[in-house]
Amino acid sequence: MARIVIRNLRKDFGDFTAVKSSSFTIEDGEFFMLLGPSGCGKTTTLRMIAGLELPSAGEIWIDNEEVGRKPASERDIAFVFQMFALYPHMNVRRNISYPLKSQGMPRTEIATRVAEVARILGIEDILDKPVGGLSGGDRQRVALGRAIVREPKAFLMDEPLGALDAEFRERMAAELRALHDRMGATTIYVTHDQLEAMQMGDKIVVMNQGRIEQFGMPQEIYDWPATMFVADFIGSPAMNFLRFNGRVDKGASTVSVGESNLKIPLQLQGASGSLALGVRPEHISLCDTGEYRGRVIATEYLGTTQIVILDTAHGTVKARVTSNRSVRPGETVGLAFDPETLTLFDENTGRALLSEANRRVLGHG
Amino acid sequence: MSIFSITEPSGRQKWIAGILVAAYAVITLIPLLWIIATGFKSPSDAIAYPPKVMFDPSLEGYVNLFTTQTRITPDMEATLGEPDTWYERLVREKGMVIAGPSRYGERFLNSVIIGFGSTFLSVFLGTLAAYAFSRFKVPLKDDLMFFILSTRMMPPIAVAIPIFLMYRTLGLSDTHLGMILLYTAVNLSLAVWLLKGFIDEIPREYEEAALIDGYTRFQAFIKVVLPQAATGIASTAIFCLIFAWNEYAFAVLLTSGEAQTAPPFIPTIIGVGGQDWPAVAAGATLFLLPVVIFTILLRKHLLRGITFGAVRK
Ligand SMILES: Nc1ncnc2c1ncn2[C@@H]1O[C@H](COP(=O)(O)OP(=O)(O)O)[C@@H](O)[C@H]1O
Ligand SMILES: [Mg+2]
Numbered sequence: 001m002a003r004i005v006i007r008n009l010r011k012d013f014g015d016f017t018a019v020k021s022s023s024f025t026i027e028d029g030e031f032f033m034l035l036g037p038s039g040c041g042k043t044t045t046l047r048m049i050a051g052l053e054l055p056s057a058g059e060i061w062i063d064n065e066e067v068g069r070k071p072a073s074e075r076d077i078a079f080v081f082q083m084f085a086l087y088p089h090m091n092v093r094r095n096i097s098y099p100l101k102s103q104g105m106p107r108t109e110i111a112t113r114v115a116e117v118a119r120i121l122g123i124e125d126i127l128d129k130p131v132g133g134l135s136g137g138d139r140q141r142v143a144l145g146r147a148i149v150r151e152p153k154a155f156l157m158d159e160p161l162g163a164l165d166a167e168f169r170e171r172m173a174a175e176l177r178a179l180h181d182r183m184g185a186t187t188i189y190v191t192h193d194q195l196e197a198m199q200m201g202d203k204i205v206v207m208n209q210g211r212i213e214q215f216g217m218p219q220e221i222y223d224w225p226a227t228m229f230v231a232d233f234i235g236s237p238a239m240n241f242l243r244f245n246g247r248v249d250k251g252a253s254t255v256s257v258g259e260s261n262l263k264i265p266l267q268l269q270g271a272s273g274s275l276a277l278g279v280r281p282e283h284i285s286l287c288d289t290g291e292y293r294g295r296v297i298a299t300e301y302l303g304t305t306q307i308v309i310l311d312t313a314h315g316t317v318k319a320r321v322t323s324n325r326s327v328r329p330g331e332t333v334g335l336a337f338d339p340e341t342l343t344l345f346d347e348n349t350g351r352a353l354l355s356e357a358n359r360r361v362l363g364h365g
Numbered sequence: 366m367s368i369f370s371i372t373e374p375s376g377r378q379k380w381i382a383g384i385l386v387a388a389y390a391v392i393t394l395i396p397l398l399w400i401i402a403t404g405f406k407s408p409s410d411a412i413a414y415p416p417k418v419m420f421d422p423s424l425e426g427y428v429n430l431f432t433t434q435t436r437i438t439p440d441m442e443a444t445l446g447e448p449d450t451w452y453e454r455l456v457r458e459k460g461m462v463i464a465g466p467s468r469y470g471e472r473f474l475n476s477v478i479i480g481f482g483s484t485f486l487s488v489f490l491g492t493l494a495a496y497a498f499s500r501f502k503v504p505l506k507d508d509l510m511f512f513i514l515s516t517r518m519m520p521p522i523a524v525a526i527p528i529f530l531m532y533r534t535l536g537l538s539d540t541h542l543g544m545i546l547l548y549t550a551v552n553l554s555l556a557v558w559l560l561k562g563f564i565d566e567i568p569r570e571y572e573e574a575a576l577i578d579g580y581t582r583f584q585a586f587i588k589v590v591l592p593q594a595a596t597g598i599a600s601t602a603i604f605c606l607i608f609a610w611n612e613y614a615f616a617v618l619l620t621s622g623e624a625q626t627a628p629p630f631i632p633t634i635i636g637v638g639g640q641d642w643p644a645v646a647a648g649a650t651l652f653l654l655p656v657v658i659f660t661i662l663l664r665k666h667l668l669r670g671i672t673f674g675a676v677r678k
Binding site: 050051052071072073077078079081083085086087088089098099102103146150 | 571573574575577580584592593
């Protein structure tokens with residue numbers, strides 16, 4: 001297994017830069033998520049790590065070797081393609097044994113390894129079937145089998161659950177994570193689904209338009225987004241932004257949003273102009289006394305909680321409150337924000353302002 | 366469920382369709398059946414009027430096709446012993462003896478060598494070129510592809526005279542190599558274009574999977590791309606073979622002995638005393654077979670889907 005270090009990696013396609021100078025580190029044995037919207041450069045990044053695409057600049061270190069120019073066949077990395085790419089002219093057994101044949105492994109050993117992998121994945125009964133007629137889940141398992149049979153240094157997976165039906169996806173996600181935990185293999189997993197990334201990942205890199213927005217553990221990213229993009233992309237419903245014109249000074253612990261004075265974590269950075277106060281829906285509570293007020297537009301019932309959609313002086317706000325609190329559309333209520341969870345953003349740069357609260361996560365940046 | 370019609374055709378519609386197809390098949394097959402039948406007729410039956418549909422089958426046409434014969438006098442015949450073989454007897458009945466084998470076998474072999482040789486070369490070069498055009502960054506790719514197509518825009522026979530002169534100077538006239546090169550040059554543009562279309566359809570992920578699995582690009586090409594391209598290669602090969610096999614004009618112009626193919630030879634099969642239509646028909650019948658057999662052998666690949674649905678689009 002291996003530690004993978006990406007340094008200032010860039011990829012240009014003609015005039016278009018698909019991946020802009022990216023750096024991150026995947027520790028040995030980590031389940032690492034590459035998360036971002038479609039077209040942001042996730043696949044391109046993964047393909048560069050695999051050796052299917054030549055980087056325009058930057059370095060890729062696998063353990064203690066820079067492999068940026070090394071052919072894919074010599075990197076000892078497995079890749080699970082978005083559409084699986086099982087060899088259509090081979091049956092399941094030959095698909096899985098194919099990577100071993102290239103190493104010139106003896107037949108008996110290949111047979112043992114394939115049997116072992118088939119047992120782990122529960123596909124013993126389909127080994128002699130052609131891959132053409134398999135269900136999505138079985139194809140997924142065969143693709144995984146082809147990847148794990150070789151015991152490579154790392155697994156790269158490009159939206160491996162994207163081609164599966166929704167009901168099946170959850171089960172496969174659990175299987176994948178269990179498989180990883182059992183093998184302890186370094187895994188880079190590409191997805192555009194933030195829930196998937198939060199559920200499965202040890203660490204997440206959030207990409208947008210070829211740029212790394214943030215890199216960290218799921219909870220750090222969720223609680224302390226580095227940019228408005230991350231704040232908006234992660235969480236459902238997303239983080240609320242109260243957009244206002246004003247200023248906040250270094251050392252301040254309150255901010256004036258319109259008429260209201262709101263408590264915020266101690267600011268380590270000041271800014272003025274277009275600002276946004278970010279607050280997660282679950283950090284808002286409804287109370288009659290709250291200084292900041294909004295009018296209820298609608299509610300969405302979600303079982304134990306409900307989402308209350310409110311119209312405020314600084315835009316629409318969604319609050320997540322317990323279902324037993326009755327709210328009627330049209331009524332005006334006060335909103336209280338949990339001060340220790342708030343993040344201020346500078347709208348011009350889109351970046352979070354450093355505070356005593358997010359310093360631990362963003363401090364080094 | 367049919368993609369062509371919304372409702373299942375009724376029994377009567379199927380009947381009418383069946384009759385139309387059968388009628389069409391009969392009309393197109395009659396000339397072919399006529400040729401095959403004539404090959405088994407005696408020379409007199411072959412030119413009988415009204416034409417004979419029922420006749421006594423005879424192998425005289427085939428014997429005449431493969432042998433040269435001379436007429437002998439009855440005295441000389443008396444000096445010869447009884448004929449040893451059925452075909453000698455057949456010839457002896459006409460008052461002739463077999464002088465030796467005819468040229469048909471050689472000409473047929475020439476056709477096989479040149480036809481299949483140029484087909485192999487066209488498909489081989491075409492596949493490599495198509496793969497490169499399909500997968501790699503080739504400078505001026507579009508212009509090159511257009512240039513390759515443009516070599517077919519003029520009918521090849523329009524350059525017959527320059528080629529004739531060139532071949533004479535190069536010593537390629539009337540050689541197998543010359544004819545193989547010529548037919549390959551004519552077929553190659555079609556082969557590159559057809560094959561590029563097929564290879565473009567094969568998802569790159571298959572090769573990339575093979576690269577990841579530890580194979581070189583060339584191994585991936587041989588073991589993963591070629592099997593996927595089998596359908597395209599088979600149909601391209603059939604197109605190339607049909608052209609090379611049937612080509613007449615260049616064969617007449619550039620070959621006369623050594624490398625002459627069957628098409629210019631068949632019309633020269635004329636028996637002693639009158640035109641020997643059964644022999645000509647026999648020659649034509651045998652000439653049809655290789656393309657038919659080749660097509661039947663490759664049929665499996667023609668009908669097979671390219672990806673078997675293993676990649677979900
Ligand atoms: N071979 C290529 N040539 C040109 N542009 C490409 C190529 N591959 C990807 N791109 C572009 O790079 C961007 C990032 O693509 P990709 O990495 O596939 O995104 P993602 O996987 O995040 O959806 C896209 O805008 C895509 O159009
Ligand atoms: Mg992608």
